[in-house]
Amino acid sequence: EAQVTQNPRYLITVTGKKLTVTCSQNMNHEYMSWYRQDPGLGLRQIYYSMNVEVTDKGDVPEGYKVSRKEKRNFPLILESPSPNQTSLYFCASSVGRNTEAFFGQGTRLTVV
Amino acid sequence: GESVGLHLPTLSVQEGDNSIINCAYSNSASDYFIWYKQESGKGPQFIIDIRSNMDKRQGQRVTVLLNKTVKHLSLQIAATQPGDSAVYFCAEIPNNAGNMLTFGGGTRLMVKP
Numbered sequence: 001e002a003q004v005t006q007n008p009r010y011l012i013t014v015t016g017k018k019l020t021v022t023c024s025q026n027m028n029h030e031y032m033s034w035y036r037q038d039p040g041l042g043l044r045q046i047y048y049s050m051n052v053e054v055t056d057k058g059d060v061p062e063g064y065k066v067s068r069k070e071k072r073n074f075p076l077i078l079e080s081p082s083p084n085q086t087s088l089y090f091c092a093s094s095v096g097r098n099t100e101a102f103f104g105q106g107t108r109l110t111v112v
Numbered sequence: 113g114e115s116v117g118l119h120l121p122t123l124s125v126q127e128g129d130n131s132i133i134n135c136a137y138s139n140s141a142s143d144y145f146i147w148y149k150q151e152s153g154k155g156p157q158f159i160i161d162i163r164s165n166m167d168k169r170q171g172q173r174v175t176v177l178l179n180k181t182v183k184h185l186s187l188q189i190a191a192t193q194p195g196d197s198a199v200y201f202c203a204e205i206p207n208n209a210g211n212m213l214t215f216g217g218g219t220r221l222m223v224k225p
Contacts, residue, residue: 004155033213035215040217041217042201042215042216042217042218043156043201043203043215044215045212045213045214048212058212059212059214090155090156092155092156092213097205098143098144098163098205100146100158100161101146101158101213102158103148103155103156103157104155105154105155106153106154106155
């Protein structure tokens with residue numbers, strides 16, 4: 001089944017403790033991206049990647065890192081999480097730039 | 113900066129009626145638009161897309177209309193069903209951006225039985 005898989009689905013952590021949210025797609029898509037979804041602010045793009053070893057900042061990249069060492073994986077790294085990074089995070093992938101994006105099920109992160 | 117927005121935050125319709133969800137965008141450089149549906153606890157799900165060289169596109173029970181003159185996008189759902197209850201987002205990709213899919217704030221569609 002074609003899908004985008006994120007892990008974990010739920011995570012509660014403490015301020016400053018590094019964490020990684022993994023994202024994997026099995027559709028051989030070139031494009032992958034990360035979004036955060038907050039009430040009243042909708043979905044905002046954090047980072048995106050157009051291919052292996054090619055990443056770029058989205059609207060809200062501060063406090064986040066990503067890597068794209070393999071085509072199928074695009075982990076989101078929070079080196080020193082803060083409470084304002086408490087949010088619902090979505091990973092997405094697409095064949096190309098102007099094609100539909102497939103989303104994962106989301107990761108609900110709480111930073112206390 | 114330029115952004116995608118929506119007119120109505122909540123739309124309530126009777127089952128069987130047609131629904132129209134509207135979206136205004138401000139970036140005239142956008143050349144690709146998508147409507148997504150998000151059910152509670154799930155990620156956004158693609159419904160239909162349209163490119164800027166078109167003004168109408170139809171899918172199964174859904175139609176997207178694009179009016180570039182007034183920068184307006186709409187999603188029409190025919191014979192709305194309870195399963196259509198969700199939050200709907202419009203999104204755009206400007207032709208001068210790498211992969212900057214910009215989402216509107218969302219409209220909640222509630223279908224009354």
